[in-house]
Amino acid sequence: MHVSERYVRGLATSLLEQRGVPRAAAWLQADVLIEAELRALPSHGLQRLPLLLARIERGLADPSATGAHRWRRRGLLEVEGQRALGPVALIAALEALAPAIQDTGVALAAIRNANHIGMLAYYVEQAALRGLIGIVLSTSEALVHPFGGTKAALGTNPIAIGIPTGKAPFVLDLATSLVPMGKIHSHALRGENLQPGWAVNADGNPTIDPEAAKSGAIAPFGGAKGYGLGLAFELLVAALAGSDLAPEIRGTLDATHPVNKGDVLILIDPGADGGLMARLAAYLDALRVSRPADVNRPVAIPGDGMRARRSAALRDGIELPEAVFNELQALQDACPRTEG
Amino acid sequence: MHVSERYVRGLATSLLEQRGVPRAAAWLQADVLIEAELRALPSHGLQRLPLLLARIERGLADPSATGAHRWRRRGLLEVEGQRALGPVALIAALEALAPAIQDTGVALAAIRNANHIGMLAYYVEQAALRGLIGIVLSTSEALVHPFGGTKAALGTNPIAIGIPTGKAPFVLDLATSLVPMGKIHSHALRGENLQPGWAVNADGNPTIDPEAAKSGAIAPFGGAKGYGLGLAFELLVAALAGSDLAPEIRGTLDATHPVNKGDVLILIDPGADGGLMARLAAYLDALRVSRPADVNRPVAIPGDGMRARRSAALRDGIELPEAVFNELQALQDACPRTEG
Numbered sequence: 209m210h211v212s213e214r215y216v217r218g219l220a221t222s223l224l225e226q227r228g229v230p231r232a233a234a235w236l237q238a239d240v241l242i243e244a245e246l247r248a249l250p251s252h253g254l255q256r257l258p259l260l261l262a263r264i265e266r267g268l269a270d271p272s273a274t275g276a277h278r279w280r281r282r283g284l285l286e287v288e289g290q291r292a293l294g295p296v297a298l299i300a301a302l303e304a305l306a307p308a309i310q311d312t313g314v315a316l317a318a319i320r321n322a323n324h325i326g327m328l329a330y331y332v333e334q335a336a337l338r339g340l341i342g343i344v345l346s347t348s349e350a351l352v353h354p355f356g357g358t359k360a361a362l363g364t365n366p367i368a369i370g371i372p373t374g375k376a377p378f379v380l381d382l383a384t385s386l387v388p389m390g391k392i393h394s395h396a397l398r399g400e401n402l403q404p405g406w407a408v409n410a411d412g413n414p415t416i417d418p419e420a421a422k423s424g425a426i427a428p429f430g431g432a433k434g435y436g437l438g439l440a441f442e443l444l445v446a447a448l449a450g451s452d453l454a455p456e457i458r459g460t461l462d463a464t465h466p467v468n469k470g471d472v473l474i475l476i477d478p479g480a481d482g483g484l485m486a487r488l489a490a491y492l493d494a495l496r497v498s499r500p501a502d503v504n505r506p507v508a509i510p511g512d513g514m515r516a517r518r519s520a521a522l523r524d525g526i527e528l529p530e531a532v533f534n535e536l537q538a539l540q541d542a543c544p545r546t547e548g
Numbered sequence: 549m550h551v552s553e554r555y556v557r558g559l560a561t562s563l564l565e566q567r568g569v570p571r572a573a574a575w576l577q578a579d580v581l582i583e584a585e586l587r588a589l590p591s592h593g594l595q596r597l598p599l600l601l602a603r604i605e606r607g608l609a610d611p612s613a614t615g616a617h618r619w620r621r622r623g624l625l626e627v628e629g630q631r632a633l634g635p636v637a638l639i640a641a642l643e644a645l646a647p648a649i650q651d652t653g654v655a656l657a658a659i660r661n662a663n664h665i666g667m668l669a670y671y672v673e674q675a676a677l678r679g680l681i682g683i684v685l686s687t688s689e690a691l692v693h694p695f696g697g698t699k700a701a702l703g704t705n706p707i708a709i710g711i712p713t714g715k716a717p718f719v720l721d722l723a724t725s726l727v728p729m730g731k732i733h734s735h736a737l738r739g740e741n742l743q744p745g746w747a748v749n750a751d752g753n754p755t756i757d758p759e760a761a762k763s764g765a766i767a768p769f770g771g772a773k774g775y776g777l778g779l780a781f782e783l784l785v786a787a788l789a790g791s792d793l794a795p796e797i798r799g800t801l802d803a804t805h806p807v808n809k810g811d812v813l814i815l816i817d818p819g820a821d822g823g824l825m826a827r828l829a830a831y832l833d834a835l836r837v838s839r840p841a842d843v844n845r846p847v848a849i850p851g852d853g854m855r856a857r858r859s860a861a862l863r864d865g866i867e868l869p870e871a872v873f874n875e876l877q878a879l880q881d882a883c884p885r886t887e888g
Contacts, residue, residue, distance in 0.1 A: 280819055283623050284653025313624025314656045316816060341784065357847040358839045369780040371787055378783055380776045412839055430770025436720045436850045437777075439835075440709040443718055443828055444681065447711055447818040453831045476656060478787040479620055488783055491793045495779075499698045499752055507697040510776045 210525035211533060217242050219536055220257055226543050227264045229271040233296045240295040240326040245528065246521040247514045251390030252327040255532045260293075260323070261539065262463040269293060269323045269467075274300045283312035286449075289322025291466065297322035298331055298344075298471060305475045309340065313479070318448035319471040324460040329381035329514065331473065332370025336377030341476040342370040347445045347469040349461055350454035352385045353425035355435035358412025360425035363454040363469070364389065365441040372478065373492060374485030379511035384438030386427040392418050445470040550865035551873060557582050559876055560597055566883050567604045569611040573636045580635040580666040585868065586861040587854045591730030592667040595872045600633075600663070601879065602803040609633060609663045609807075614640045623652035626789075629662030631806065637662035638671055638684075638811060645815045649680065653819070658788035659811040664800040669721035669854065671813065672710025676717030681816040682710040687785045687809040689801055690794035692725045693765035695775035698752025700765035703794040703809070704729065705781040712818065713832060714825030719851035724778030726767040732758050785810040 217238055224234035237260070244252035263269040273292035277300075280286050285304055289297045301317035308315045325331070328344045335342025348363035368381040387406050395402055396418035407421035408414055415421055428435035446453050451470025459467030480488075492509050500506050521527070557578055564574035577600070584592035603609040613632035617640075620626050625644055629637045641657035648655045665671070668684045675682025688703035708721040727746050735742055736758035747761035748754055755761055768775035786793050791810025799807030820828075832849050840846050861867070 281649075281653030281817070282651055283655075284817070284819075309621075311622055312652045312654075313621030314652075314654055314814070315623075316654045341787065354835055354838065354847045356840055356842070356845055357835070358841055361835055361838055367777075369784065371780065371783045373783070378780065380780045382773045382776060412841070429773050432848070433722045433769050433774070436722060437707075439850065440711065440718065440720045443711045443713070443831075444709070446831075447681065447820050447824065447828060448816065450820070450824055453827065455831075455834075474654070476788065477621065477624070479624075480787050480790070484787065484790055487793065488787060491783075491786075491795075494795075495694055495697070495701055498694065498701055500696055501698055501752070502696070505696055507694045508772070510779065 209528060209530050209533060211528050212525050213242060213246065213522060216245070216254060216526060216528065216533075216536070219540055220254060223257065223261055223536065223539055224264075224271070227261060227271055229264070229293070233271070233293060236295050236299060237293050240330050242526070243330055243518075244327040245526045246518040247327070247329070248517045248521070248527075249327055250529075251388055254528065254536060256324065256326070258535055258539065259461075259463055263323065266463060268459065268463065268465070273297075275319065275322060277301075277304055283308055283315040285315070285317040287317055287319040287322070289319050289467075292322050294323040294325035294471070295330070298325045298473060301473055302331060302334065302475070305473065306338065306340075309475050309477050314474070314476045316448070316475075317473045318445075318450075319473070320449040320451040321467060322471060323467050325471055327381065328366050328368030329370075329379050329511075332368040332381070333377060333379050335475055336370035336372045336379065339372050339477075341372070341478055342368070343474040344368045345441050345445050345472040347442055347451060347454060347457060347471075349457045351389050351426055352428050352438060353408060353412075354439070355428055355432045358408050358425070361455060362428070362435075362438050362442055363457065364426075365438040367441060371488070372480075372485065373488040374482065375489045376515060377511065378488075378492065378509065379514065381510075382429075384429055384434055384441065386429045386434075389426060392421050392426065396422065445472050448472055549868060549870050549873060551868050552865050553582060553586065553862060556585070556594060556866060556868065556873075556876070559880055560594060563597065563601055563876065563879055564604075564611070567601060567611055569604070569633070573611070573633060576635050576639060577633050580670050582866070583670055583858075584667040585866045586858040587667070587669070588857045588861070588867075589667055590869075591728050594868065594876065596664065596666070598875055598879065599801075599803055603663065606803060608799065608803065608805070613637075615659065615662060617641075617644055623648055623655040625655070625657040627657055627659040627662070629659050629807075632662050634663040634665035634811070635670070638665045638813065641813055642671060642674065642815070645813065646678065646680075649815050649817050654814070654816045656788070656815075657813045658785075658790075659813070660789040660791040661806070661808060662811060663807050665811055667721065668706050668708030669710070669719050669851075672708040672721070673717060673719050675815055676710035676712045676719065679712050679817075681712070681818055682708070683814040684708045685781050685785050685812040687782055687791060687794060687797060687811075689797045691729050691766055692768050692778060693748060693752075694779070695768055695772045698748050698765070701795060702768070702775075702778050702782055703797065704766075705778040707781060711828070712825065713828040714822065715829045716855060717851065718828075718832065718849065719854065721850075722769075724769055724774055724781065726769045726774075729766060732761050732766065736762065785812050788812055
């Protein structure tokens with residue numbers, strides 16, 4: 209079903225406020241979920257809200273925490289996430305780094321024990337719109353097997369990189385798994401087989417059965433290289449944030465455990481002048497019109513598709529599974545009082 | 549043929565000193581090439597030395613330059629490479645960042661116009677041995693086509709990440725191309741076909757003919773994701789270093805053009821205590837013995853194979869093509885006088 213962005217924004221914000229989330233934080237958490245919906249990334253969208261509400265109700269997410277900041281050095285911020293909502297902790301860290309970067313040129317926040325931060329693109333886009341290069345890393349439960357291995361031992365360990373170009377920013381956001389766990393689940397729902405090579409079952413044997421894959425592991429993207437990058441990100445985040453490693457991580461997919469993954473945000477002031485920015489934009493424009501392998505599928509620049517889908521969704525509404533909408537509406541109907 | 553590491557080290561250092569490279573710089577440049585040979589990465593080894601010597605003779609590499617440093621901010625160093633030898637500029641930048649990091653916790657050097665820096669692992673390993681996380685990026689001539697594209701428009705844009713773990717450091721070093729250009733050349737030499745999907749010819753059509761691929765383009769690794777990462781690194785380096793973009797880059801594969809690519813070095817002080825380091829090392833040890841898909845091929849940790857090959861080569865000698873050895877020896881015979 210199509211629902212208006214404004215309607216679900218109000219609904220999500222209200223549900224969060226009812227559970228004690230201050231208005232600005234509720235707006236931010238809802239915005240991160242809705243921006244994922246607008247970009248057709250439902251795995252990071254409103255389907256995550258009921259779990260988050262349950263986590264708040266059970267004390268696993270603190271509605272008013274923003275993270276405790278300690279500057280280890282002028283450019284290195286350590287954040288004890290205090291079970292804060294992920295977007296709240298991440299944006300608080302970004303706001304803290306922004307003035308530091310005037311002094312240091314590059315600054316880094318390492319965050320532990322904050323809840324799920326959602327779509328990483330959200331944050332690096334905000335950095336790029338401020339004229340800064342932004343890099344975000346995040347870890348997760350063990351879902352990915354090593355290259356040449358059979359057991360889930362790495363997180364999906366996504367990375368996002370945002371780079372200002374003078375025009376629309378370059379925004380890359382990808383998981384280091386070959387496919388998202390959400391894709392395994394959606395194949396299971398539709399009763400479709402997986403493609404060979406996507407996953408192994410609990411015994412570590414290759415499978416095309418999505419149900420078997422759920423208790424197994426997903427392959428890393430890009431063979432040995434993608435595995436190496438995912439592993440590097442796993443170590444980098446844990447070394448900086450003091451967060452746990454994938455096999456011990458809980459709390460982004462359940463309503464029973466405190467969250468113990470980590471997030472890293474790096475901001476860099478490129479200090480690039482207009483001429484350099486124009487060269488970057490011209491290079492990307494040349495790629496967009498370079499000869500494609502298939503004339504019906506022009507060469508894509510990361511971020512372009514996302515922006516196009518967002519524009520369409522703002523015009524036509526968000527495509528939301530009826531089950532997700534009904535669940536949210538039922539939660540609202542059960543508790544119509546709006547606080548704050 | 550097998551040659552002793554000590555012999556070729558003396559040969560390479562002597563050839564560089566004969567052309568005016570100061571002794572310490574000659575040792576460093578030779579060391580970077582020889583470390584690549586020891587790790588069985590001949591594409592970054594001694595076969596590059598004759599080209600480098602020719603570049604020095606023609607004024608395209610300045611034997612005594614080390615790069616001009618300007619601190620844009622406390623943690624952000626801008627390096628005009630002044631046609632310096634790549635390893636000399638890179639290590640000078642690393643030495644300059646190391647004290648800054650005591651103050652800032654994270655620091656970055658952006659280098660333009662330095663010659664080829666060789667195997668990136670060299671630098672991040674040095675960082676890790678100092679207890680620092682090191683990240684190095686470098687750009688190159690256009691050799692890689694975009695995902696869904698047909699024309700060479702990106703560099704091979706490698707990344708290296710070094711992370712101290714208390715034991716042997718984690719060292720990842722990979723190009724964002726599916727295969728190295730060196731592999732295309734070695735297939736051509738041996739008259740072997742490429743694997744489908746590796747490359748396109750000059751017209752942008754898929755080819756398994758290595759000769760046709762030489763004038764075409766290599767695929768990015770990991771499909772759309774690897775392409776996205778390679779493109780992000782391309783933009784990141786150019787935005788920070790003010791260096792050129794791949795289609796305009798020259799000077800790492802020829803002896804006719806000044807070099808205009810860029811390099812970025814990031815150092816981060818993890819400030820991790822012994823307990824955290826031990827957790828990282830234990831996690832990697834668990835991966836090494838986790839059940840492999842093929843019991844004869846255990847799960848590998850980036851850096852392990854490199855270290856094993858290095859130990860073997862130090863014992864057995866470096867495996868060097870006779871043509872490369874003969875070329876170096878002839879250069880030495882032609883100019884036996886050693887300066888410095």
